[in-house]
Amino acid sequence: MQTLTTPGRFRWRIVALLFLATTINYIDRQVLSFTMTDDLFRKEMLGLPLDQELTKEAIDRFKILYSDVDAAFKFAYAIGFLLVGWLIDKIGTRRGFALGIMVWSIAATLTTFVQSIVGLRWTRAILGLGESANFPSSVKTISEWFPRRERSFAHGLFNAGTNVGIILTALVIPYLILQLGWRSSFFLTGVLGFVLLGFWWFTYSKPERNTKVSSAELAYIRRGQEKPTPIRPSWGQLLGFKQTWAFAVGKFLADPIWWFYMTWLPDFFNSNDALDQKLDLKSFGLPFLIIYVVSDAGSIFFGWLSTQFMSLGWSANRARKTTMLICALCVVPIFFAAQTNSLTVAIGLISLATAAHQGWSANMYTFASDLFPRNVVASVTGIGGMFGAVGGILLALLSGRIITAFGYLPMFIITSGAYLTALIIIHLILPKLDPVKAEELEKAGHWGVLSPK
Numbered sequence: 001m002q003t004l005t006t007p008g009r010f011r012w013r014i015v016a017l018l019f020l021a022t023t024i025n026y027i028d029r030q031v032l033s034f035t036m037t038d039d040l041f042r043k044e045m046l047g048l049p050l051d052q053e054l055t056k057e058a059i060d061r062f063k064i065l066y067s068d069v070d071a072a073f074k075f076a077y078a079i080g081f082l083l084v085g086w087l088i089d090k091i092g093t094r095r096g097f098a099l100g101i102m103v104w105s106i107a108a109t110l111t112t113f114v115q116s117i118v119g120l121r122w123t124r125a126i127l128g129l130g131e132s133a134n135f136p137s138s139v140k141t142i143s144e145w146f147p148r149r150e151r152s153f154a155h156g157l158f159n160a161g162t163n164v165g166i167i168l169t170a171l172v173i174p175y176l177i178l179q180l181g182w183r184s185s186f187f188l189t190g191v192l193g194f195v196l197l198g199f200w201w202f203t204y205s206k207p208e209r210n211t212k213v214s215s216a217e218l219a220y221i222r223r224g225q226e227k228p229t230p231i232r233p234s235w236g237q238l239l240g241f242k243q244t245w246a247f248a249v250g251k252f253l254a255d256p257i258w259w260f261y262m263t264w265l266p267d268f269f270n271s272n273d274a275l276d277q278k279l280d281l282k283s284f285g286l287p288f289l290i291i292y293v294v295s296d297a298g299s300i301f302f303g304w305l306s307t308q309f310m311s312l313g314w315s316a317n318r319a320r321k322t323t324m325l326i327c328a329l330c331v332v333p334i335f336f337a338a339q340t341n342s343l344t345v346a347i348g349l350i351s352l353a354t355a356a357h358q359g360w361s362a363n364m365y366t367f368a369s370d371l372f373p374r375n376v377v378a379s380v381t382g383i384g385g386m387f388g389a390v391g392g393i394l395l396a397l398l399s400g401r402i403i404t405a406f407g408y409l410p411m412f413i414i415t416s417g418a419y420l421t422a423l424i425i426i427h428l429i430l431p432k433l434d435p436v437k438a439e440e441l442e443k444a445g446h447w448g449v450l451s452p453k
Contacts, residue, residue: 008217010210011145011154017204018138018158021101024196025134026165027189028108029073029127033263034173034185036066037270037281041182045117060404063267067400069121070263071393076125078389080132082235085382089375093137093144094204096378098197100133105193111186128389135365135385140378143369145207147221149310151369152320156303156362163292163299163358166262170288174281235383243371244380246430248387250364253422255388256395257331257415258357264399265291265350268408269343276341287347295354302327302359306366316370317433320363321423327363328419330356335416338409353415360419371435 035041042062043050080100088096107126114120138158146154169189176185207213207221238244269279269287279287302323309319334353337346368380395414402410 008214008220010213010217011207011221014141014145014204015154015157017200018141019161019164021097021196021200022134022138022158022161023165023168024192025104025131026162027169028104028193029131030166030169030262031108031173031185031189032069032111032124033266034169034281034284035177035182036062037266038177038182041177044115045120047116059271063400063404065117065400067396067398069117069124070259070399071396072121073124073128074259074389074392074396076128077132078386078393080129081136081382081385081389083382084133085136085379085385086235088133088136088140088378088382093140093206093378094201097133097137097204098201100130100137101193101197101200102130104130104133105190105197106130107190108186108193109190112183112190132382132385132389136378136381139365139368139381142365143377145221147223148316148370149307152303152306152323152363152366153300154303155365156299156301156359159303159358159362159365160296160299163296163354167289167292167296170292171285174284178281235379238376238380238383241436242429243367243434243436244383246426247364247367247371247380247384249425249429250360250367250422251384251388252391253418253425254357254360254364255385256391257418258354258361259392260395260399260411260415261350261354261357263396264403264408264411267403269346272338272408274339274341275343275346277343279343287343290347291351291354294351295358298327298355299358299362302356303362305359306363315433316366320366320370320433321427324360324363324419324423324426327356327360328423331419332416335409335412338407338412356419367433370433373436 039054040050042048042054042059043052045065046058046062048054048058084096084100087099090096104127107123107130110126111120111123114123139155142151142154142158173185173189176188207218265288266279266284269275269284272278305326306319306323309322310316314322331353334349337349337353340346340349364384365381368377368384372380399411
């Protein structure tokens with residue numbers, strides 16, 4: 001018979017489900033960054049004859065158009081974050097996430113049939129709208145299924161799916177493109193989303209409705225959580241809290257860097273003349289496997305580290321910020337990756353930086369669940385995600401133009417200082433991670449009351 005000291009571990013199966021969803025989410029969004037290195041894809045998107053040689057001018061023009069496509073994805077992603085965060089808090093995680101999965105899977109599959117850069121821009125925008133559901137849904141799920149002290153580790157585990165998704169994409173997609181053509185990569189990855197949709201719909205429920213959760217585990221989860229509140233604030237009212245702005249700043253400055261890695265690393269390794277050897281569709285697999293396995297380890301390790309600090313008696317403020325400082329310092333050396341001629345050194349520096357980003361991200365996501373009642377966590381996460389996507393839009397619009405004019409060094413310089421800057425601003429806004437209390441929400445204005453579900 002289970003007791004409160006051995007509460008059961010079903011909640012970790014929920015993390016596994018979120019890990020799977022995040023993996024497939026990232027496979028669908030990452031396909032394009034590898035496909036864009038394929039010459040046939042470039043020619044079709046530029047409207048060039050397939051037997052015509054690609055000139056440097058044509059490739060540079062493609063990179064600028066690719067930046068615009070990437071910006072369209074992030075624009076829709078930003079809008080989606082706000083809408084989806086609100087929707088999930090309103091209709092629940094199960095239905096809200098299912099809707100997001102369906103939209104992104106349709107968009108991924110439709111990309112199979114695009115004929116031009118305009119069509120590509122539209123399908124990527126729809127993809128961004130659907131994929132914005134992943135993190136608000138996952139963060140809200142963690143807030144519902146886990147006590148506060150376990151959340152950073154749980155976030156680190158599900159967030160590791162981002163890296164696994166990229167690894168699988170790097171290993172499988174180049175092979176598909178070489179063997180079956182670039183359209184096959186979008187079709188097959190889109191189908192994965194529909195498989196996930198069925199799996200999510202028929203397996204997920206809240207802990208109190210799940211018959212496989214013991215009474216001891218449910219009591220353990222609830223004992224370590226904030227008390228729920230019937231208050232539902234608007235976006236404008238949430239923006240009145242400094243806690244929201246601290247979270248938003250961390251996302252605005254750090255998320256675009258991760259987007260940059262995802263969007264441009266294949267091209268960096270494919271076209272950087274400084275490197276002693278270049279990568280292509282036949283050789284991407286092993287280097288990207290190394291980068292994102294290390295990145296996965298960073299997500300789990302830094303999530304675990306924050307939890308360990310708290311188990312030693314550290315406050316959430318000290319534990320989270322110390323961990324994030326370590327992550328920020330690990331990113332600083334990355335600017336040298338654009339200067340070295342050693343592929344091995346470049347891979348090592350990028351691996352360290354991506355691992356640090358994932359550790360940063362795992363701890364940032366705990367901000368929303370640490371600082372706000374769980375019934376508004378998805379809305380707060382949506383606001384932060386929207387700010388991150390806006391930062392991503394700005395960087396995306398500039399990236400192709402900067403890279404074609406000056407190379408990759410300016411981009412890596414931006415990357416190296418982003419996290420330290422973010423942490424300093426976060427600390428100035430929020431010297432202590434004091435959670436928002438129900439009384440503060442009530443004083444902020446007139447609130448709607450949640451109807452029981």
